[in-house]
Amino acid sequence: MTALYVLIPAAVLILIGVIWLFFWAIDNGQYEDLDSPAHQIVFDGEEEKRQLNPKQTSAAQEPHDA
Amino acid sequence: MSELTTCYHCGLPIGQAVHFQAQVLGELRSFCCLGCQLVAETIVSSGLNSYYQQRSDKAINPNTLPKVLEDELALYDRPDVQQEFVARQESALSVCLLVEGITCAACGWLIERHLRSLVGVYEARLNLSNHRLYLRWEPHQHSLSNLIAELRRIGYVAYPYQPDQATERMAYENRRALRQIGVAGLLWMQVMMASMATWPEFNLDLSVGMDRILRWTALILTTPIVFYCCADFFRGAVRDLRTSHLSMDVSVSLAIAGAYIAGLWSSISGQGELYVDTVGMFALLLLTGRYLERRARERTAEATTQLVKLLPASCLKLDEQGLTQRVLLTEVQVGDRILVPPGNLIPVDGRIIQGQSCVDESLLTGEYLPLARQAGDSVTAGTLNIESPLTLNVEALGNHTRLSAIVQLLERAQSEKPKLAEIADRVAQWFLISMLCIAAIVGLIWWQLDSSRVLWIVLALLVATCPCALSLATPMALTTxxxxxxxxxxxxxxxxxxxxxxxxxxxxxxxxxTLTEGRLTLESIQPLAGLNQAQCLALASALEQHSEHPIARAFGQSHEAAHQVQSYPGFGLQGMAGNQVLRIGQPQFAAALYGRNPPEPPTQQGLYLLLANPQGPLAWFLLEDSLRPEASELIHQCKQQGWTPILLSGDRSPRVQEVAQSLGITQAEGNLPPSAKLAYVQRLQAQGHRVLMLGDGVNDAPVLAAADISVAMGSGADLAKITADMVLLSNHLSRLPQAFKIAQKTRRIIIENILWACAYNAVVLPFAALGWITPLWAALGMSLSSLLVVLNALRLSRLPDVPRSSP
Structure with missing residues (x-):
């Protein structure tokens, strides 16, 4: 039972960390668009395949994140 | 296989002969029009072929997208216009655009890729759920109008989007609601763990010290739930109590506050039951329910903001030399001269000083035929110039126009709108009062029996019967x-x-x-000379190719355009098809070509156009603003429900009575200005009738605002759509009876849910009164009854048994 004296504060600390992470994610707009990323991944895979296949040229370039 | 060929890009059917073709994905594809072909060619030449492989839905025909002139786009490049919506980050500019024409996920990919491939565009991110495009670019490389034109080339229309205060507040509240849910959920899990250990059912045999530590842990972790997550409930309760009315918020607050204070007392005194985990669960369920309801509302609010275009109103101002310059409408003054090209909305009230044209006033007055207007006549803001350019002398602007008079009428009507009572609120009052009475009685009885247990029994009673399922009953049903x-x-x-x-x-x-299509369609062709119907139609549509008149659209697309076409506003057209001169239009006008009197039109009803050559008349064309095919079904259904249909129109023509007769509507009135329509409906309401209004025009907007429930057509005016309670986006009248069925079912499910929630409370009440309820049973009962309510509401997600077509 004495383990609880350590485990309870540990649980509370972890909880605070998780809540902070959750607030950060919300403020960062992670929950704003729940549709696009799901589709994005399909197209990105397609793009990679085209780049491996030299016959088709890819005009689209990755934007550099400035 | 002789299938009808459809356009490769937009999926519209192509006529007999294929005129537009391009190479896509290694094959020659056919297109319905030049617009689609050009878009496809642009997509192919930018190397974005795989759009066509990936898309799950056909694109929108670029011709149906709103036309934006190049010089109008150039307004977006003016710094004073830009400062409203463009942000500057170091050297780059960023903007949020609202994109129209997105049909599937592949569109998003296409837009992002196409823009990113341009030199000088740093970032292009499209949000597929609200169709907003975030763009960051180098202003020296591209102007904003340039980028918008670039989107246009791949078949999309974009407007700068400037979130208004309401939208911004909504986004802020949305984030806050999400935070509250997250905090409630995360903390509740810990509270549950700590407090479960103290429950006698688990028989953990805790030491006294450990028991106290666990109680205090649970209590401390519950504190943010109560003060942060549930703050809105308390605020709502205080607000409702001030207006002396008992709402759901009051009973929710009472249950939460009661359980929390009891937890505090039991932690301090070290005795009694700990109910703080119930607070957490209660808060989580309620917050989730409200969040889902908010999301559903937000989605509709987003869809409505998309209905309203944010084009800075501009017009062509004429200077002393007669040169035109595009200026913002706010820069125009009374007395200025402006030019309104054909196909444009007239932006001001004014008098025509030069030109002759037809003006479509249907949105403002309900009149379905365009009216001829010439120099000296006055025109109204919000109407559409159809045929030829008009020079106007500006007489009234902004708040002084007739259009804004309607807006004022509307605002007044809105404030007088009768409020429909909400079932949940009525039940909540009744529920709260009876709960408080029962708690008092039970408390009194226990006071006599065993005064040491009174507090705990009454608390257990309040917590076990807390109206969780009851407060989820309505929001869940409405959301679904x-x-x-x-x-x-x-x-x-x-x-x-x-x-x-x-x-x-x-x-x-x-x-x-609303009941009619709102545009003229060709009803019948009656040849008068040796030609057959198809030949007559071909000649007529060749002539009408050049005209912007709504009549011209009724004749459809033709691939052989006539030449030397001249328009005589209010009369008709003259032109050369092949090597013969032809006229189409008013009988007198067409007959003047062959110099005799025109033949008698076959019937008196409808709009007849005569096609003639110098030898004589060729054919009659009957045009009508035809009824929507589903209109009679709608009236039939409504009569079956016992509703009285009434037709109120601003149209002066006998067409009103014709329409009423053919649909079997006995009460019909025409020639009503917006104020008379409003008065009519308010009279009905004063007689105790409950009115559902279905309309589309600006002139209907005040009535839509005043009616108990209102539905606007998706094709209607923006003003009508904003004021209505519902918008029929698909314009399919047959959807309405279906919707009414769903509405009835919704009401039934709300009532079922409320009954269930009350029944649950009635069952646990005796046990709680006897003191048999422990925190375990309270938690179990609450989660089960809430789950049942939610599952019952989910039954509404099934569509009624009518085949569903794409929205």
Whole structure:
């Protein structure tokens, strides 16, 4: 039972960390668009395949994140 | 296989001969029009072929997108216009655009890729759920109008989007609601763990010290739930108590506060039951329910902001030398001269000083035929110039125009709108009062029996019967029904109208654009000379190719255009097809070509156009603003429900009575200005009728605002759509009876849910009064009853048994 004296504060600390992470994610707009990323991944895979296949040229370039 | 060929890009059927072709994905594809072909060619030449492989839906025909002139786009490049919506980050500019024409996920990919491939565009991110495009670019490389034109080339229209205060507040509240849910959920899990250990059912045999530590841990972790997550409930309760009315918020607050204070007392005194985990669960369930309801409402609010275009109103101003310059409408003054090209909305009230044209006033007055206007006549802001350019002398602007008079009428009507009582609120009052009475009685009885247990029994009673399921009953049903109706193409802007639909007894309808298509269509062709119908139609449509007149659209697309076409506004057209001169239009005008009197039109009803050559008349064309095919079904259904249909139109023509007769509507009135329509409906309401209004025009907007429940057509005016409770996006009248069915079902499910929630409370009440309820049973009972309510509401997500077509 004495383990609880350590485990309870540990649980509370972890909880605070998780809540902070959750607030950060919300403020960062992670929950704003729940549709696009799901589709994005399909197209990105397609793009990679085209780049491996030299016959088709890819005009689209990755934007550099400035 | 002789299938009808459809356009490779937009999926519209192509006529007999294929005129537009391009190479896509290694094959020659056919297109319906030049617009589609050009878009496809642009997509191919930018190397974005795989759009066509990936898309799950056909694109929108670029011709149906709103036309934006190049010089109008150039307005977006003016710094004073830009400062409203463009942000500067170091050297780059960023903007948020609202994109129209997105049909599937592949569109998003296409837009992002196409823009990113341009030199000088740093970032292009499209949000697929609200169709907003975030763009960051180098202003020296591209102007904003340039980028918008670039989107246009791949078949999309974009407007700068400037979130208004309401939208911004909504986004802020949305984030806050999400935070509250997250905090409640995360903390509740810990509280549950700590407090479960103290429950006698688990028989953990804790030491006294450990028991106290666990109680305090649970209590401390509950504190943010109560003070942060549930703050809105308390605020709502205080607000409602001030206006001396008992709402759901009051009973929710009472249960939460009661359980929390009891937890505090039990932690301090070290005795009694600990109910703080129930607070957490209660908060989580309620917050989630409200969040889902908010999301559904937000989605509709987003859809409505998309209905309203944010084009800076501009017009062509004429200077002393007669040169035109595009200026913002706010820069125009009374007395200025402006030029309105054909196909444009007239932006001001004014008098024509030069030119002759037809003006479509249907949105403002309900009149379905365009009216001829010439120098000296006055025109009204918000009407459409159709045929030829008009020079106007500006007489009234902004708040002084006739259009804004309607807006004022509307605002007054809105403030007088009768409020439909919400079932949940009535139940909540009744519920709260009876709960408090029962708690008092039980408390008194226990006081006599065993005064040491009174506090705990009364608390257990309040917590075990806390109205969790009751407060989820309505929001869950409304949320699900709103989603289902959205799939049917009906947008609900005010959720509670669904509850009130069963009390409607009168259906008021507008004619032009609502019961009818709102545009002229070709009803029949009657050849008078040796030519057959198809030949006559070919000649007529060749002539009409050049005209912007709504009549011209009725003749469809032709590939052989006539030449030397001259337009005589208000009379007709003259032109050369092949090597013969032809005229089409008013009988007198066409007959003048061969110099005799025109033949008698076959009937008196409808609009007849005569096609003639110098030898004599060739054919009659009958044009009508035809009824929507589903209109009679709608009237039939409504009569079956016992509603009285009434037709109120602004149209002066006998067409109003014709339409009423053919649909079997006995009460019909024409020639009503917006104020008379409003008075008519308010009279009905004063007689105790409950009115559902279905309309589309600006002139219907005040009535839509005043009616108990209102539905606007998706093709209608922006003003009508904003004021209505529902918007029929699909324009399919047959969706309405279906929607009414869903509304009835929604009401039934709300009532079922409320009954269930009350029944649950009635069952646990005796046990709680006897003191048999422990925190375990309270938690179990609450989660089970809430789950049942939610599952029952989910039944609304099934569409009624009518085949569903794409929205």
């Amino acid at each position: 029904a709103t989603g289902t109706l959205h799939r049917l193409g009906l947008l609900i802007t005010r959720g509670h109208v669904l509850e009130g639909l069963n009390r409607i007894d009168t259906l008021v309808l507008d004619k032009t654009g």
